[in-house]
Amino acid sequence: MPPVTRIDVAAPTFEHHRDAFGIGESEPRLSWIVTGAPEWWRQAGAELEVEFDGERQVKAVHGTESVLVAWPFEPLGSRRRASVRVRVQGTGGETSEWSPAATLETGLLEPSNWQAVAVGPAWDEDPEAMRRPALLRSEFRLASPVRSARLYASAHGLYRAEINGVRVGDDDLSPGWTSYANRIRYYTYDVTGLLREGSNAIGAQLADGWFRGRLGFGGGHVNLYGEHTSLVAQLEVTHMDGTVTVVATADDWLAAPSPIVTSGLLEGERYDARDEIPGWTELGVDPADWSPVALRDFAFDRLTAPNGPPVRCTQEVEPVGVRRTEDGRFIVDFGQNLVGRVRIEPTGEAGEEIRLRHAEVLDGDGELCTRPLRGAISTDHYVLKGAPGETWEPSFTIHGFRYAEITGWDGPVEGRIVARVLHTDMRRTGWFECSDPLLNRLHENVVWSMRGNFVDLPTDCPQRDERLGWTGDIQVFAPTASFLYDCSGVLVSWLADLAAEQLPDGTVPWYVPTVPGGDWWTPPRPGAGWGDAATLVPWTVFHGFGDAEILRRQWRSALAWVDLEHKLAGDDHVWDGSWQLGDWLDPAAPPNDPANGLTDPHLVATAYYVRSTAAVAAMALELELPEAETLTERAEAAREGFRARYRTGPGRLTSDSQAAQSIAIMFDLFDHAEEAAAGQRLAELVREADIHLTTGFLGTPALLDALTRTGHLDLAVALLAQRTVPSWLYPVTMGATTVWERWDSMLPDGSVNPGDMTSFNHYAFGAVADWMHRTLAGLVPTSPGWRGIRFRPGIKSGLDSAAAAHETPYGRAALAWHWTENAVEVEVEVPVGTDAVLEHPSGVSEALPAGLHQRTWPLG
Structure with a gap:
C-alpha cells in the first residue's frame, strides 16, 4: 500500500x-x-x-x-x-x-410549534373488542408552486401516512413504543415531491399498536395506555415565494373503516381487500362514505424527536422449502428464524380467505409448534377481492417465525411469497469469523437475535405474548450489541424511558416501558441484574460510543438505583432481603421454576450491588462530581460485606457454582492473591460438569472471561466448543438460526422443552459474542469510544484463523490472523486518532500508528 x-x-x-x-x-x-x-x-x-x-x-x-x-x-x-x-x-x-x-x-422543538390537534375515528368506542383500524383523510389546495414541504406526524397507536396516493416514508410501526406518560415520539418526512400546486389529498391509516393493543403475559391486556387511538399530523408547505401553508389534523378531517378488519401485535392482522376504498388519499373520494372525526386529548409537551433510526424492512428472505400437506395446506420454511411478516401475491376468487399462521419450530409431525407462543395468536388473514395482481402484506403487526402455514390458497406459492425482515434500521458496525463453521453460525445466530429483538426498543423475545423491554437481558447483552450495530440511538432513547419509569425510591421496573395493571411483575420490585441496567447500560454506552453525555443524562437515575441498593443492603452491606431472579435459567433450574438454580440469588444481588456502586463511582469520577469519594468508599464497604458473608476461604464461596465463581472473579470480589485459587475452583467446577456450563443469564456472560482471566483459556475454548446440552453450540447442532432462551429449548430428541417459557429467539446467552470478539479474534477496546485499542491475536484458541472488525467512532479497526505451516500471519487496521498496541506472542507490545500493518510470527 x-x-x-x-x-x-x-x-x-x-x-x-x-x-x-x-x-x-x-x-x-x-x-x-x-x-x-x-x-x-x-x-x-x-x-x-x-x-x-x-x-x-x-x-x-x-x-x-x-x-x-x-x-x-x-x-x-x-x-x-x-x-x-x-x-x-x-x-x-x-x-x-x-x-x-x-x-x-x-424538527419541531417546542410544543407551541404544533397547530395540529389529535383526531380519531368517532366510532372508536368499544373498550375491549379488537377494534377496526381507521382511515383518516383531508383535502386541501396549494395556491402556488411548492419549494419544500415537511410532514410531522405522531399517534396514540401506529400510523402510516399517504399523500396523493403515495406512501410517505418507508418506516414501519411508527411512532414506536415509548414511555407514553412521559415521551411520545414523532417523525419528520420530506414530502416535497408528493405535492403539487392546486388540489391535494392527505391521509393516514391508524391502528392500535402498543398504545391500545394487547400486551403482556397470559394473552395480554388491552387499553393499557389509553382507550382511543388518535393521529397528530402537521404538513408545512413552503412556497416559492416564501409563504407557508399549514395543513394539520383538525375537526374537518374525515374517517372511514380501514380494509384492515382487525390488527394486533400479538394476534396478527385480518385484511378484507373487498373493503378497499380505491384512491382513498387521492382526489374525488365520495364524502358520503366517510364520517366526521372525533377530537382526542394529546399531550404535545411529551412529543420528542427520535434519537435513532426507525423500524424498517431491511431484508427479504425467500423460502428454502415448501411442503404441501394432504389436506391442501402449505408449510413454508424460510430457513431462518426471523422477525417481520410475510408478503404474498395470491390468486383466487373474491371472498376467498387465505390464512397464514407462524411459528419458530415444527413439532414431531412436521406441523407448526405454536405452544411456545402462549397467548400470541400470530395469525394473519387475507380476503381476496378477486382482481389480478393482488399483493398483500400486513401493516401493523410483526411475528417471530421461521415457518408459515398457508391455508386457503390453491397455489402455486413458489415465487409468490417472501418473508420481510423488520427491525430498527441500525448501521452494522461489527463482524466476526473464524475457521470453525459452528462458531461462525453461532455468531450469525447472535446477530439475528439482536435484529429480531431490536424492534424500536431492546426486547426479550419477539414471538410469544411478552415482547417486553426486559432490563436484565439488555444489561448483559449491551457490550455485544454495541459492537455489532450502532445501537446508541436505541439505547439512549430506552434509557430515557428507564429514567422516566423509575420509581421515586429508585426502583427500576423489570421491563421498560412498564406495562401498567395486570397481575404480572407489578408493582415493580427491586431486582439485581435487572435494575442494574440503570447503571451498567449507560456505562456500556459510554465505553462503546465515547458518549460522556449519557452519563450526565442518566446520572440521577443511576445514583437513585445504587442509593436504593445501599439502603436495602443495610449496615452489613449484604442485599439479602428482596425477592430475586438470581442466575435466571441456569440448567439446573426446573422448567417451571427458572429462578431456582445452583447459585444463591442473594449472593448474586450483593455482587451486583458492589458492581453497580463501583460503576457509579467511576461515573462520578468521569463527570468530576463530588459524590465520587463517597461512592468509592461505599463500593469498598459493599465488597467487604460480600466477602464477609459469602467468602468461605481463599477463592471459595458459599455457593460453590460456576456462576458464583465467575461473577465474583469478574466483579473483583476476590483479592488479587486469591484470584488464582478462585480460577482453579472455577476450572474444577467446569471439569466436574464434564466441560459443560451450569450458568444462567447473569453468570454466563462472566464465565469465559473468568476462566481466561485466571489462566484457563484452554478450558474456556473447550467449553465454547462443547456440542452437547447445555452449551452454546448444542442449539447450532440442532439447527438453530437464532439464540435460544433456554439451553435446551429443544430437547435432543427434537421435542420442545415442556416449560411454559420457551423461546427460540432470545439474545441473552448471545452475550458470549463479546468474548469471541475480544479473545478469539483479539480486538479489544482499552478506553471509552475505542480511543485506545489493543490487538491481541487469539492464536492460543486452537483455531486455525479468526478475524474481527468494528466501525469505531474513529473509523474501522480490524484484526485478522491465521496459522500457516510454520508461522502466524497477522493483519491489523488501525483508525486515525486512536492509540493502538499489537500484543506479540512473547508478551511484548508494539505501538502501532494508523493504517494497515502486516506481521509474520514464525513458530517457536
Whole structure:
C-alpha cells in the first residue's frame, strides 16, 4: 500500500443519528472520521463550517477530539436546516481539504410549534373488542408552486401516512413504543415531491399498536395506555415565494373503516381487500362514505424527536422449502428464524380467505409448534377481492417465525411469497469469523437475535405474548450489541424511558416501558441484574460510543438505583432481603421454576450491588462530581460485606457454582492473591460438569472471561466448543438460526422443552459474542469510544484463523490472523486518532500508528 500523503476527512455526523433529519437537538454534537493520513499525523484542531440560509460561519475547535464535539455555533431553532463540513489541522500545521458537507434539519422543538390537534375515528368506542383500524383523510389546495414541504406526524397507536396516493416514508410501526406518560415520539418526512400546486389529498391509516393493543403475559391486556387511538399530523408547505401553508389534523378531517378488519401485535392482522376504498388519499373520494372525526386529548409537551433510526424492512428472505400437506395446506420454511411478516401475491376468487399462521419450530409431525407462543395468536388473514395482481402484506403487526402455514390458497406459492425482515434500521458496525463453521453460525445466530429483538426498543423475545423491554437481558447483552450495530440511538432513547419509569425510591421496573395493571411483575420490585441496567447500560454506552453525555443524562437515575441498593443492603452491606431472579435459567433450574438454580440469588444481588456502586463511582469520577469519594468508599464497604458473608476461604464461596465463581472473579470480589485459587475452583467446577456450563443469564456472560482471566483459556475454548446440552453450540447442532432462551429449548430428541417459557429467539446467552470478539479474534477496546485499542491475536484458541472488525467512532479497526505451516500471519487496521498496541506472542507490545500493518510470527 503506498504511503498516504494527504489527509482525508469524511462528512461529519450529528449525535447518534444515522440520518440527521427532523432531529430534536438544538445544539447537536459533531463527530468526524479522518479516513486517511500519514502514519505520523495527529490532529491538533479543526475548523467547522456551517451554512445557514446561504450564509457561512467558521469556528475553530482545539484539541485531538473528533467524537461528539460540542456544537460551536448558535443554537438551532425549529425547522432549521444547516449544512456542515469540517477540515482538520495536524500538530505540524498540516491542514486537510474541507470534508464533504453533511446536512441536518431540526424538527419541531417546542410544543407551541404544533397547530395540529389529535383526531380519531368517532366510532372508536368499544373498550375491549379488537377494534377496526381507521382511515383518516383531508383535502386541501396549494395556491402556488411548492419549494419544500415537511410532514410531522405522531399517534396514540401506529400510523402510516399517504399523500396523493403515495406512501410517505418507508418506516414501519411508527411512532414506536415509548414511555407514553412521559415521551411520545414523532417523525419528520420530506414530502416535497408528493405535492403539487392546486388540489391535494392527505391521509393516514391508524391502528392500535402498543398504545391500545394487547400486551403482556397470559394473552395480554388491552387499553393499557389509553382507550382511543388518535393521529397528530402537521404538513408545512413552503412556497416559492416564501409563504407557508399549514395543513394539520383538525375537526374537518374525515374517517372511514380501514380494509384492515382487525390488527394486533400479538394476534396478527385480518385484511378484507373487498373493503378497499380505491384512491382513498387521492382526489374525488365520495364524502358520503366517510364520517366526521372525533377530537382526542394529546399531550404535545411529551412529543420528542427520535434519537435513532426507525423500524424498517431491511431484508427479504425467500423460502428454502415448501411442503404441501394432504389436506391442501402449505408449510413454508424460510430457513431462518426471523422477525417481520410475510408478503404474498395470491390468486383466487373474491371472498376467498387465505390464512397464514407462524411459528419458530415444527413439532414431531412436521406441523407448526405454536405452544411456545402462549397467548400470541400470530395469525394473519387475507380476503381476496378477486382482481389480478393482488399483493398483500400486513401493516401493523410483526411475528417471530421461521415457518408459515398457508391455508386457503390453491397455489402455486413458489415465487409468490417472501418473508420481510423488520427491525430498527441500525448501521452494522461489527463482524466476526473464524475457521470453525459452528462458531461462525453461532455468531450469525447472535446477530439475528439482536435484529429480531431490536424492534424500536431492546426486547426479550419477539414471538410469544411478552415482547417486553426486559432490563436484565439488555444489561448483559449491551457490550455485544454495541459492537455489532450502532445501537446508541436505541439505547439512549430506552434509557430515557428507564429514567422516566423509575420509581421515586429508585426502583427500576423489570421491563421498560412498564406495562401498567395486570397481575404480572407489578408493582415493580427491586431486582439485581435487572435494575442494574440503570447503571451498567449507560456505562456500556459510554465505553462503546465515547458518549460522556449519557452519563450526565442518566446520572440521577443511576445514583437513585445504587442509593436504593445501599439502603436495602443495610449496615452489613449484604442485599439479602428482596425477592430475586438470581442466575435466571441456569440448567439446573426446573422448567417451571427458572429462578431456582445452583447459585444463591442473594449472593448474586450483593455482587451486583458492589458492581453497580463501583460503576457509579467511576461515573462520578468521569463527570468530576463530588459524590465520587463517597461512592468509592461505599463500593469498598459493599465488597467487604460480600466477602464477609459469602467468602468461605481463599477463592471459595458459599455457593460453590460456576456462576458464583465467575461473577465474583469478574466483579473483583476476590483479592488479587486469591484470584488464582478462585480460577482453579472455577476450572474444577467446569471439569466436574464434564466441560459443560451450569450458568444462567447473569453468570454466563462472566464465565469465559473468568476462566481466561485466571489462566484457563484452554478450558474456556473447550467449553465454547462443547456440542452437547447445555452449551452454546448444542442449539447450532440442532439447527438453530437464532439464540435460544433456554439451553435446551429443544430437547435432543427434537421435542420442545415442556416449560411454559420457551423461546427460540432470545439474545441473552448471545452475550458470549463479546468474548469471541475480544479473545478469539483479539480486538479489544482499552478506553471509552475505542480511543485506545489493543490487538491481541487469539492464536492460543486452537483455531486455525479468526478475524474481527468494528466501525469505531474513529473509523474501522480490524484484526485478522491465521496459522500457516510454520508461522502466524497477522493483519491489523488501525483508525486515525486512536492509540493502538499489537500484543506479540512473547508478551511484548508494539505501538502501532494508523493504517494497515502486516506481521509474520514464525513458530517457536
